[in-house]
Structures are given as structure tokens and as C-alpha cells.
Amino acid sequence: MPRLSRFFRIALCILPLAGPAGAEVLSTTNPSILDNLCVGANCAISESFNSNFNQIELKSNNTRLLFDDTSSFGGFPSNDWAIQANDTTSGGEDQLMFVDATTGLEVMTIKALANSSTLVLARDRKVGIGTELPQADLHIVTASPSKIRMHDTFGGSEWMITFANGGFRLQDRGTLNYPFNIADNAPEGALWVKFDGKVGMGTTNPQAPLQINNTDTATNDLQGIIVQNISGLPGPRGLLTMRNSGGSYFTLENTDSGTTWFFTHENRTPNRFIISDAVPDGPEMTLTADGILTVPGGFVVNNTTLNVPDYVFAPEYDLTPLSEVSAFIAENRHLPDVPSAAQIARDGLDMTDMQMRLLKKVEELTLYTLDLEAARRAQQQELARLAQVEAENAALAARLARIEAALAER
Structure with a gap:
């Protein structure tokens, strides 16, 4: 028997056996075809096979190789398949199609003029594209x-993974926005999700x-x-919210x-807001929901723009007369x-x-x-002068009385 690498063995083949003129019958002898085989309406009686060693040629206006599974036992697969070259209608495409012949659907298609190594299946199960x-x-x-495009025809969602433009990008094809991007040369662990769901940046x-974690040695504020x-639209917005079933702190x-x-945020009544340091000497500041602020230490305002009212003590300061102050209070029921x-x-x-206004009033009150x-x-x-004058007048009156008494005695 000839070598199998040189000849193609088939279980059933069409051979010109005895029968009516031009008729063909099925052989039951499991024959082999020596050299080459041409199948199709356009095969010549003396077909000339080219130098590419095409042992089998399908030669016709429409070429299709059908795998017709005649299994009839229950549970056995029986789907029919076909390999078809090119569309069969005018204006169709030049392509090689793997067709599910039972449903008529094209399962896989290879377009004509596809580039070399468009799809490579390596022996180690790796797949190469290009x-x-x-x-x-x-x-x-x-x-x-390089791009991978995913399109959901049911929901209409369409996304594309792009390996270009300096990195790895994910694009929403509906909006053409890129909500996710990793640039080339990004550092180790730039974005990392652990097995337990913790996220590291x-x-x-x-x-x-x-x-x-930031390893940048720059000293700017960012x-x-x-x-x-x-x-760009004005209006208040909540930009940072921290929630917890109980107290919380940062x-x-x-x-x-x-x-x-x-x-x-204190975890017991009255649920105060507390500022404290790591020294266990109590909080440095507390604030209740009623607005009661407690500062155990001092309260210092070091603002160089404060208008401290020392000018009240200047000689040219015009101190409002108390009569005018009294009239203002009577009319307005508060201090000027x-x-x-x-x-x-x-407000x-x-x-x-x-504090500065009260200090001014204290200084004015001092004046x-x-x-x-x-x-x-x-x-x-x-009063002392008047008392002295009164004493002097009393002394004069007493002297005058003595003089008058002496004159009366003469």
C-alpha cells in the first residue's frame, strides 16, 4: 500500500464501475486515490494539478465541502457541518466560511487578503494575532x-480595550469617553486589588x-x-462624607x-465633636450639637490686621459725650x-x-x-475750699459778734 503522506484514503468514493453508460455507483472496497483528486463541475478529464501538490481540488463556480452526519442512534451527535469558499450570490464576499449546515449559520469566517499570521495557534496552546x-x-x-471591541447587541452597550496612546485604555464607544487608563511606565502597584478586596494605590x-502610598519627594501642596x-455650576455640594454605625474619627x-x-465624632451622648492629641490629658476642644464650645486651654487670636482700639487714648480722640450715649441707648436699646x-x-x-469692640468700650469707659x-x-x-471759706466766714462772724458785743457795753 502506498505511503499515507502521499495518498489520500477515503472510506467512500465515487468510481466509474460497471453499470449504465455514464452512471456512477458507490464502491464498498475502501479504495485509495492514487496521486490527486479533482471534484467539481469544472474538473477536466485530464486535470492538470499545479506544483503546490494539491492532492484534492474542489473546482466549481461554488465550492463547498459538506460533513453530513447520518447518525440515527439516540444520544449520538448528528449535526451537519460544511466548509464553504466564497459567497454564492452576486456581490458576495471572497471568504472562507465554517458553516453549521444544520442551522445555516456562519460560525467562523476568514476574509480574503487577510494578512500573514492573522491568527496563529501555537503548539503550546498560545494564540497569536499578527x-x-x-x-x-x-x-x-x-x-x-491594538484593540479589543465588545458589543452587546441586546442592551446596546459597547466597549473597547485599547493598547495604544501611551498605555492601556478602556473606552465607552457610546460616549467615546475613556473612564479608565493606565499609562506606560506606571510605577509598581499604581493600582492594586488584593484577594480580600483591599485596594492599594x-x-x-x-x-x-x-x-x-506616595513616594514622590516633591514638597508642593498637591x-x-x-x-x-x-x-463650573455654582452651588453647595457634599464632596467628602464618612459614615459609620457609631462614632468615627480620622x-x-x-x-x-x-x-x-x-x-x-464621639460615640456616646452628647456625641460631641472632639479635637485631641495623643497625650492622655483630655481633649483640647469639644463642640456639642447645641453649639457649646469648650476649650480647656487658652484662646489666642494672632491676626496682624486686628484694629486694636489703642487709638481711644490718643489726645485727638473725640470721646462721645455721655449725654449722646444716653440718647443713643434710649433710642436703640444697645451701645453705639x-x-x-x-x-x-x-449675621x-x-x-x-x-472682642475689639468690647475693648474699645472698656477703654472709653476708662476715659x-x-x-x-x-x-x-x-x-x-x-468743697474743701468752700469749707475753708465757710470756716473763715464763721471766724469773721464770731469776731464781728465780739466787736459788736464790746461796743454795746460802752
Whole structure:
């Protein structure tokens, strides 16, 4: 028997056996075809096979190889398949199709003029697109941006993975936006999701639901987290919210100085807002929901723009007469230059401004007091002078009485 690599063996073949002129019958002898075989309406009696060693040729206007499965036993697969070259209608495409002959659907298609190595299945199960030597389970090599496009015809969603433009990008084809991008040369662990769902940015071993490590040595202010609304539309927005079933706090830790500050939402009544350091000497500040602020230490305002009212003591300061102050109070029911209760209820209370206004009133009150003291002293001096005059007058009156008495005796 000839070598199988040189000849093609078939179980059933068409041979010109005995029978009516031109008739063909099925052979039952499991024959082999020597050399080459041409099948199709356009095969010549003496077909000339080219130098590419085409042992089998399908030669016709429409060429199709059908796999007709005649299995009739229950449970056995019986689907029919076909390999078809080119469409069978005018204007159709030049392509090789693998067809599910039972349903008539084209399962896989290879277009004519496809590039070399368009699809390569390597012996180590790697798949190459555009490469003869795939180096991964799926290896794509192109001279233009590599893309994987996914289209959901039911829901209409369409996305595309792009390996170009300096990185790995994910595009929403409906909006043409790129919601996800990883640039080339991104550092190790730029975005990392652990097996337990923890997310790391700048670390491959996040210890919290979200951990951000920054190794940038720059000293500018943009080294943390920026939350910014860029819509350009004015209006208040909640840009940062932290929720917990109970108390919560966040920590500011200076690893250089070893100092730590805690900002705490208290987990018991009255659920105060507390600022404290790591020293166990109690909080440095507390604030209740009723607006009661407690600062155990001092309260210092170091604002160089404060208008400290020392000008009240200048010689040219025009101190308002008390009569005018009295008239103002009678009409307005509050001191001049001091906001009323209605103003404070409407605009709030600026503690620093109020302190300066009260200091001014204290200084003016001091001037009023000094004026009253000067007047009191002057009055005392006048009273003393009048008492002396009265004493001198009494002495003169007594002398006059003695003189009159002496004259009366003569």
C-alpha cells in the first residue's frame, strides 16, 4: 500500500464501475486515490494539478465541502457541518466560511487578503494575532493601536480595550469617553486589588479598604487627595462624607515629629465633636450639637490686621459725650458701635470683632471714669475750699459778734 503522506484514503468514493453508460455507483472496497483528486463541475478529464501538490481540488463556480452526519442512534451527535469558499450570490464576499449546515449559520469566517499570521495557534496552546511566535496565551502584535471591541447587541452597550496612546485604555464607544487608563511606565502597584478586596494605590499590600502610598519627594501642596467638582455650576455640594454605625474619627500623624492629632465624632451622648492629641490629658476642644464650645486651654487670636482700639487714648480722640450715649441707648436699646441682638441673630457673632469692640468700650469707659474721677477731685477740692471759706466766714462772724458785743457795753 502506498505511503499515507502521499495518498489520500477515503472510506467512500465515487468510481466509474460497471453499470449504465455514464452512471456512477458507490464502491464498498475502501479504495485509495492514487496521486490527486479533482471534484467539481469544472474538473477536466485530464486535470492538470499545479506544483503546490494539491492532492484534492474542489473546482466549481461554488465550492463547498459538506460533513453530513447520518447518525440515527439516540444520544449520538448528528449535526451537519460544511466548509464553504466564497459567497454564492452576486456581490458576495471572497471568504472562507465554517458553516453549521444544520442551522445555516456562519460560525467562523476568514476574509480574503487577510494578512500573514492573522491568527496563529501555537503548539503550546498560545494564540497569536499578527505574530508567528505568540509569547502569551493571547499575543496581539500590530503596527497600529491594538484593540479589543465588545458589543452587546441586546442592551446596546459597547466597549473597547485599547493598547495604544501611551498605555492601556478602556473606552465607552457610546460616549467615546475613556473612564479608565493606565499609562506606560506606571510605577509598581499604581493600582492594586488584593484577594480580600483591599485596594492599594502605590502599594501591592494595602492594609485597609483603601491605602494610598506616595513616594514622590516633591514638597508642593498637591501630594494627597483632591476632591474637586469641575462642572463650573455654582452651588453647595457634599464632596467628602464618612459614615459609620457609631462614632468615627480620622487621624493626622506626623511621622517626622512623632505627633498625632485625632478628630473624633464621639460615640456616646452628647456625641460631641472632639479635637485631641495623643497625650492622655483630655481633649483640647469639644463642640456639642447645641453649639457649646469648650476649650480647656487658652484662646489666642494672632491676626496682624486686628484694629486694636489703642487709638481711644490718643489726645485727638473725640470721646462721645455721655449725654449722646444716653440718647443713643434710649433710642436703640444697645451701645453705639456694638451689634444688636437682632444683628447677631441675623449675621452671627464674630468673636474677634466683638472682642475689639468690647475693648474699645472698656477703654472709653476708662476715659469716662477718669473724667469722673477728675471731676470728683475737682469737686472735693472745691468743697474743701468752700469749707475753708465757710470756716473763715464763721471766724469773721464770731469776731464781728465780739466787736459788736464790746461796743454795746460802752
